[in-house]
Amino acid sequence: MMSTPPNPDQPVPPPAAPHQYLKYIGQAPDKAIVRELAVQLANHFFRHEQLSLSRNQWSKEPKRVCDWELLVRNEDESVTPSPRKSTPLQLSDIERHLSTNGTLRFADLGLPDPMCRWLDASMKISPGFHALPAKGSHSKAAQALTFYAKSNLGPRFPLVPTLDREGTAYTSFQSSLLTRLGTLRAKLVATSDVPHEDTWFEDFRALVGECVALIENTLHQAYFKAQYDPLPGWTFDPAALGERHGRRILDKIKWIYQITGHEFxxxxxxxxxxxxxxxxxxxxxxxxxxxxxxxxxxADWLNAALGVAQLAWRMRTALGATPSVPLIALLLQRRVTFSPKDPTRPRFKQPAYVGYASTSEQTLAKGAKPSLLPGHILMHGSYETRILRSETS
Incomplete structure (x- = not known):
């Protein structure tokens, strides 16, 4: 039987898109998170006689304009204020903006960046040269052109990132950690059609590492801020806080209350x-x-990563720090769920001995190898080598 030749006028259907095993739930960020963020931002930008209003109170307020100044630092260290005004906004406008954009585009609203300066502001210096002193300057005090990065943690903080040659220096990692977390989580969902790839797993390893680093970084910045440049009402008691090293991080989370007196x-x-x-x-x-x-x-772990972001948010709120844009964008990422290739096919509930439990520390501690069930498939390497003997040539 002869096959029918292809019709050149017939459009070729596009190849089927690779199946993604992870997908977002819903089309918009979590409404409760949006509402809480909007109230926090409204209280930051439109302070009502310096008092914090509830969502119900803000919902009754008319549109407000945020009057603010952009402070431009001059070469002589003087500061020139540049007056600015936001567009008129109500709480519902902020909620709609957050839900639609999945972040805060503060410039679009004429608002200032809500970052907390001591926690979020970061300076990176990367000179690509080594500049010797001018000719004739050969005294013992002569040195190369040197760059100093001003700390966010007050003038008494003893560390000053310094470079006099090629290199790189940072004053804070808070923003970069949050940005990287948001990027990694979104990438893991978008590329979940190839979760068997080594690069995908390395991104997942990086995600969980950055999650822990975010909490540790927040705690240590709060500790040093309290020690060298405390905010009004803060307490720094080294005996109560204990050592910074060799401690369970869950114990160090108690620093937030011990420093601020604010429960969270x-x-x-x-x-x-x-x-x-x-x-x-x-x-x-x-x-x-x-x-x-x-x-x-x-899917559960990627959702737990959002829980870590929310923990950082709770800690910042107790510290009196507004949420930064990278944190807002991370908090507004949607939760994810597993997406099977054939959702209509019946599935068993996952047994307790399958998946992570088969390689966990708890299973190892039991010291007993589980018995293989009927119908199993035992996987092993395709080949191995064995040296039989050695002889002289």
Missing amino acids: HADSEIKAFVVIKGLRNHLQHFDPPSFACTWEEM
């Missing part, structure tokens, strides 16, 4: 952090030296 409730966020921290320890030290997970578990 984050039970679910701390539970998410404990899960992520356990993964970080496993994937950082490779102890146990194996790893397995199902994509249902991966």
Whole structure:
């Protein structure tokens, strides 16, 4: 039988898109997060006689304009103020903006950047040269052109990132950590059609590592801010805070209350952090030296990463710090769920011995290898080598 030749006039259908095992839930960010962020931003930008209003109170307020100044620092260290005004805004406008954009585009609204200067402001210096002193300057005090990066943690903070030649220096990692977390999480979802690739797994390892680094970085910045440049009402008691090193990070989270006196409730966020921290320890030290997970578990972990971002948010709020734009964008990322290739096919509930449990520290501690069930497929390497003998040539 002869096959029918292709019709050149018939359009060729596009190739089927690779299946993504992870997908976002819903079309918009979590409404509760949007509302809470909007109230926090309204209280920051449109202070009502220096008092914080509730969402119900703000919803009754007319449109407001934020009067602010952009402070431009001159070469002689003087500051020139440049007056600015925002567009008239109500709380509902901020909520709509956050929900639609998935972030705060403050410039579009005529607002200033809401960053907390001591926590978020970051300076990076990267000179690409080594400049010797002018000719004739050969005294012992002569030195190369040197760059000093001013600290965010007050004039008494003893560390000053300094370079007099090619190199790089940073004053804060808070913004870069938050930006990288948002980028990594979005990338893991977008590329979940190839989760077997080594690069995908390395991105996941980086995500859980950066989650823990974010909390540690926030805690240490708060500690040093309290020690060298405390805000009004803060307390720095070294005996009560204890050592910075060799401590459980869950104990160090108590620093926030000990420094500020402000309670913050984050039970679910701390539970998410404990899960992520356990993964970080496993994937950082490779102890146990194996790893397995199902994509249902991966979806849960990517959602737990949002819980870590919310923990950082709760900590910042207790510290009196507004949420930065990278944090807002991360908080407004949607939750994800596992997407099977054939959603109509029946599925068993995941057994307790499958996935991460098969490689966890808890399973290793039991010391008993699970028995293989009927119908299993035992995977092994395709080949191995064995040296039979050695002889002289």
